[in-house]
Structure formats: C-alpha cells, structure tokens
Amino acid sequence: MPKVIRGMKDILPDEVSRWQKIESASRDVFRLFGYRQIRTPALEETALFVKSIGGETDIVQKEMFSFRDRGERDVSLRPEGTAPIVRAYLEASLHKTSPFQKLYYLGAMFRAERPQAGRMRQFHQIGAEAIGSPDPAIDAEIIALEARILDSCGIKDYILRINNLGCKDDKKRLSRTLKDALTDKKAMLCDDCKRRLAINPLRVIDCKKDNCRDALRGTLKNIKFLCEGCIGHFDSVKALLDILRIKYLLDPYIVRGLDYYTRTVFEVSHSRLARGQDAVGAGGRYDNLISDMGGPELGACGFALGIERMIMAMGEGASDFGGGEAYITAYIAAVGEAAHKRGFGILNDLRSAGIACDMDYEAKSLKAQMRSADKSKARFAIIIGDEELASGEAVVRNMATKEQRRVKLEDIVSSIGTPCHD
Ligand code: HAM
Secondary structure, eight states, X not given: OOOOOTTOOOOOHHHHHHHHHHHHHHHHHHHXXXXXXXXXXXXXXXXXXXXXHOTTSXXXXXXXXXXXXXXXXXXXXXXXXXXXHHHHHHHTTHHHHOOOEEEEEEEEEEOOOOOBTTBOSEXXXXXXXXXXXXXXXXXXXXXXXXXXXXXXXXOOSOEEEEEEOOOHHHHHHHHHHHHHHHHTTGGGSOHHHHHHHHHOGGGGGGOXXXXXHHHXXXXXXXXXXXXXXXXXXXXXXXXXXXXXXXXXXXXXXXXXXXXXXXXXXXXXXXXXXXXXXXXXXXXXXXXXXXXXXXXXXXXXXXXXXXXXXXXXXXXXXXXGSOOSOOOOSXXXXXXXXXXXXXXXXXXXXXXXXXXXXXXXXXXXXXXXHHHHHHHTTOSEEEEEOHXXXXXXXXEEEEXXXXXXXXXXXXXXXXXXXXXXXX
C-alpha cells in the first residue's frame, strides 16, 4: 500500500477544524493590523534561495528539495516565504507603485530535515512581511502581531527572545570577532563549522552539536560590534515593546539560520516543544534583502510561525480549539430505493436554499441512519420511507426535543427554514 512520504503528514478531517480555527483567528488578527494576503508559488528558482537565505546556511546546504525540471531549470520547493514574497514584490514593481506593503501568508514550506517531533519535511507557516519601512515601530508591530496571533490561539507561556545583529558592517565586525575567538578553538568544531568559520562564521552559531556549542560559549557576551545607528534603532524597538507591555529576554545567541537578517531578530519558544526545535515562530528585520535582489534600498521586517508547532504548544488547550465534526442542519434518513431517490432530490433543494444537509450512502437501516444524524449533530432528521412516499409527507424530527411532525415533501425546504451559516 502506498505510504505518505517520510517527514510529511496527512491532516485528517478530525484535525482540520483546529487548523481552520488557527488560520481564521490569524486572518482576523492580520485584518486588525492592516495586513493583506499574498500567495506565491510553492516552486521557485533555486538561485532565489541561495542568494537570499545564503549559500552557507543549513537550509541551502542540506535541506532544500531541489531538482532540475524538464526545461533544465534548477528549481526548489520553497523552504520559507520571505524570499519569494520579496521576489513577487519586486516583480510586480510594488516598490514603484506603493512601496510600503504589509503582507501576510499561510502555506506549506519544505525542508529536508531529519524528521522528528516538531520537525517536518513539509510544514506550514503563518507569516507576515512589512516591506518598505526602516521604522523601529514596524519591528515592534511585527513582534506584537506574532504575539497577538499566539494569544488569540490560546497559546500561553511562550518566551520571546530578541537580539540586535546590526547592519551589514556590524555583522561583518561580529563575524570577524567570532572568527578570531573561534580560531583557537577550531579543533573543537565539527567539519561543517570548520568550513563555516572560513566562509561565514555567523553560521557556526546555528550548529546544534555539543562541541561547537561548547566552543561558542562566552564568545558573544559583551562584545562591541554595533554602530550607533543600530544601537539607537534597537533601543527604540525595546522602548516600543515596553509601551505594548510585551515581555522579552535579550539573548545575544539569537542569530537565526538565515543570512538576510539585519538589526532586530527574534524567536518565540515554548517549553512544550523539544529542545533544539522549540521555536514556535521567529523573524526579524532584513534591510538589505530588497536591494540585494535588485530593488531599491528599503527596510523590511517579518516573522513566521509554524502551525504544527503552534498545535504542539497548545497542548491540552487544543481540545477547546475545535473538534472534528462538520455540523449540518438536516439529515435525510431514507429507507428503500424510491425514498432514497426522492430524498436525494430534497437534499439538493435544501442545499440550493443554503441549508447544510446530508444523507446516507451506505444503505444503512433506519436505526443506523438515525445514529448518523445524531453523530452529525443535525438539528432535524427528515425520515422518508415507502409509507411517507405514498402519503406525500415526510416525518421531520427535531433531534433535540425529539418532537416529530409530518411535513409535505414539497414544503420541507420552507419548513426547515433558516439558511445555515457556519
Ligand atoms: P524560520 O525560523 O526558519 O524563519 O522558520 C519559522 C518557523 O517555522 C519556525 O519557528 C518553526 O515554527 C517553523 N519551522 C521551520 N522549520 C520547520 C520544520 N522543519 N518543521 C516544522 N516547523 C518548522 C523563516 O522561515 C523566516 N522566513 C521567518 C521570517 C519572515 N523572517 C522574516 N520574515
């Protein structure tokens, strides 16, 4: 029997309503904050990600689903949403028509990581990108937006860590300092980190191996690499977060595994997730990405939350956040071939009137059909058998009060009445 691909998961109907609630709660928050949805393709040119995320990152080095397509183009399933959105922004010339854009997205991302709890090869992100402003209020808004979504999904006790990576020049200074500090400890580093130390030392900070972490210990505390402008920007972000009463920890080890970040970076973690992949969401500013991709110099900031990890972080609370049932208004219990046919027509009339309804397709007994009606939480059961067909009247049963009345077959739609809104 064919099986789902390792690291990928079917989301079955019982789980889907929880996903829909998370998505709809997020959409409401995005609307509240003035963000509009953008949708980009799942497949992009590989070069887009190499250029934006960085050739030395784990994502590009090891985790992309990349292949050559039939037209000999190198393409990859998107491992994240920021680079495709910046591409779409520039391709649609939004920088010329209305440069400041507040965008959000929901969708599947793909990374060929070693699968384990909370780490999937296909996972789903809810994210936002505010493109076109260097204002520290945008950093604070993006963080507030992420926090508001978590709150509206009932996710509590998450921890927000923030850090300041500085501008391009500051990052170079940080890289040099890190390289100097680690050169003496090179023997402790894994082979990947030895290479990273030469090409992109900041990426050593992403390494999860114990030896590399030991080598890093203490290297980033109290080092001075930030310029005045970046210090001022971060001070403003912190002051604005204080105004919003958003609690945060300062953590110099938050660098995030993507090269495009500058200045503010942040991560939201939750103790319900396993160490090493306890980030429910993360993001930051990326002030050079738009110009690096051929556009003008424009500031931007964004975040992405992982839906699978949000569900893990919900824990027990998740049970309040949607069961699996699809609620309907009416269930047609028809016994016999002729009644089934007539019932099928009534089903269609009810649906045309906007009334959610269903019927049996498994030739079940009347008793079993009434059980199905109960299970589907229908308000009414419409019972049709040979007798009802002969008299031209169905039995309509109110499932809550158990009251039954006879209704002419042609009057069923008007008697069931109000259209269903779900
Ligand atoms: P990221 O930190 O790579 O950032 O991913 C964001 C979130 O996606 C993570 O915190 C996690 O919840 C989820 N995630 C990532 N990888 C996996 C995986 N293999 N399995 C399950 N969940 C995963 C970004 O993707 C940036 N584009 C965020 C951003 C937007 N920065 C600026 N704008």
